[in-house]
Amino acid sequence: MSTSALLVLEDGSFYEGEAMGARVSSYGEVVFNTSMTGYQEMLTDPSYAGQIVVPTYPIIGNYGINAQDVESGKIRVAGFVVREHCTQPSHWQSQATLEDYLRSQGIAGISGVDTRAITRRLRTRGVMMGMITHEATPAEALEALRSAPSYGSIDFVKQVSTPGEYRWDSPQGGGDAVHPHVVAMDCGLKYNILRLLSHMGCEVTAVPVTASAEDILSLKPHGVVLSPGPGDPAQLGYLLKTIRALIGVTPIMGICLGHQLIARAFGGETFKLKFGHRGGNHPVRDLATGRVYITAQNHGYAVDADTLPPELEASHVNLNDGTVEGLRHKALPIFSIQYHSEASPGPMDNVYLFQRFLSMVKGRSS
Numbered sequence: 001m002s003t004s005a006l007l008v009l010e011d012g013s014f015y016e017g018e019a020m021g022a023r024v025s026s027y028g029e030v031v032f033n034t035s036m037t038g039y040q041e042m043l044t045d046p047s048y049a050g051q052i053v054v055p056t057y058p059i060i061g062n063y064g065i066n067a068q069d070v071e072s073g074k075i076r077v078a079g080f081v082v083r084e085h086c087t088q089p090s091h092w093q094s095q096a097t098l099e100d101y102l103r104s105q106g107i108a109g110i111s112g113v114d115t116r117a118i119t120r121r122l123r124t125r126g127v128m129m130g131m132i133t134h135e136a137t138p139a140e141a142l143e144a145l146r147s148a149p150s151y152g153s154i155d156f157v158k159q160v161s162t163p164g165e166y167r168w169d170s171p172q173g174g175g176d177a178v179h180p181h182v183v184a185m186d187c188g189l190k191y192n193i194l195r196l197l198s199h200m201g202c203e204v205t206a207v208p209v210t211a212s213a214e215d216i217l218s219l220k221p222h223g224v225v226l227s228p229g230p231g232d233p234a235q236l237g238y239l240l241k242t243i244r245a246l247i248g249v250t251p252i253m254g255i256c257l258g259h260q261l262i263a264r265a266f267g268g269e270t271f272k273l274k275f276g277h278r279g280g281n282h283p284v285r286d287l288a289t290g291r292v293y294i295t296a297q298n299h300g301y302a303v304d305a306d307t308l309p310p311e312l313e314a315s316h317v318n319l320n321d322g323t324v325e326g327l328r329h330k331a332l333p334i335f336s337i338q339y340h341s342e343a344s345p346g347p348m349d350n351v352y353l354f355q356r357f358l359s360m361v362k363g364r365s366s
Contacts, residue, residue: 021102038345064094188229226258296346
């Protein structure tokens with residue numbers, strides 16, 4: 001028997017549907033994602049911590065849930081909102097339904113709502129806080145929302161980062177080959193970054209955001225990756241000291257939040273986008289070649305181009321709104337991208353950037 005539920009937004013609008021997943025109330029910043037597939041990767045992406053995610057694609061769950069398509073150890077979203085969820089998935093790897101998956105991890109969801117209408121409201125008015133509830137009235141939920149902390153005031157990175165250092169699987173190849181050692185700072189690390197680096201022949205160690213530059217350098221890395229992650233980079237001043245101490249000592253690649261942190265470490269600023277970039281179809285131009293790439297993205301903040309110091313230059317721009325999508329240091333082996341070269345979900349067009357990073361690593365160590 002179905003249970004009615006509500007999604008209530010902080011502007012007072014609300015949407016009625018059916019409860020899905022755990023029968024609990026949850027709140028978070030409500031955002032939309034335009035990818036047509038990859039809902040399990042979305043659910044487990046640490047960058048969605050503190051957010052209620054609304055896929056724009058109308059049917060979700062049709063290929064079920066499996067053990068392979070995860071980007072972290074558990075579901076990270078605060079809630080999930082779909083037009084229709086499939087109760088009878090069809091895929092040879094499927095082990096559970098979307099409903100079962102959410103319920104098993106205590107995550108609230110709602111189905112049967114007009115997700116396109118929600119998306120249009122968020123595009124028009126900007127992302128806002130919201131609540132999924134099957135108990136409260138719209139007025140009660142709205143009152144609770146108004147007393148809850150805002151998304152930008154919380155450091156979600158410390159909530160999702162690994163509690164301790166760990167090694168990823170051994171690189172492919174083996175034998176007597178010397179493998180570059182890459183240290184990944186886990187600000188909200190997706191497993192596919194580790195998978196790809198390992199596949200390319202790297203030894204990979206993930207470290208928590210509490211690791212100091214001395215801790216990282218003691219591991220003798222050939223290069224450092226600053227990972228994606230959730231929240232406002234302005235909350236992460238404690239990371240800037242670590243990053244500044246690594247600059248000029250080891251090659252650095254920043255991805256998404258890592259890109260923003262590199263900009264801030266050099267004195268640049270970031271700002272909040274009206275509704276963010278989330279999906280697998282965002283066009284980005286490489287300014288050096290003029291080539292356009294279709295990229296996977298998931299971020300609500302961007303680097304302010306007008307605040308970049310002279311030693312950094314924009315290397316990529318977003319063709320939808322002109323925002324900075326990549327940075328390059330003019331003298332040091334440092335570059336960053338705002339989008340997700342590791343995809344998951346999304347196109348794999350930008351995996352070549354890991355090869356570019358490894359070329360820097362090998363050039364530095366040779």
